[in-house]
Amino acid sequence: MFNKVLLNHPRYVRAWIGLTVAYVRQGRVDEANKAGRELLSLDPKFGIEEWAKSKPFSDPLILNVFKSDLFSAGLP
Numbered sequence: 001m002f003n004k005v006l007l008n009h010p011r012y013v014r015a016w017i018g019l020t021v022a023y024v025r026q027g028r029v030d031e032a033n034k035a036g037r038e039l040l041s042l043d044p045k046f047g048i049e050e051w052a053k054s055k056p057f058s059d060p061l062i063l064n065v066f067k068s069d070l071f072s073a074g075l076p
Helices: 002-008 013-025 029-042 048-053 060-072
Strands: none
Touching: 002 013, 013 029, 013 060, 029 060, 048 060
């Protein structure tokens, strides 16, 4: 799904976040790292904690899992 979104909107950072997390959860570490690097190239100031402050999820458990996945992909 994220790849389809990115075909039409390659600079959509939220799709890169989702793709990075999806790859982490599938155990596709190299692809997760690559997606994370692309995310950072589009938004060099991206930081997980700062992103989390925007409250992208109302459930703190889901947010913490996403944060952990993003950290696993090497994001700051």
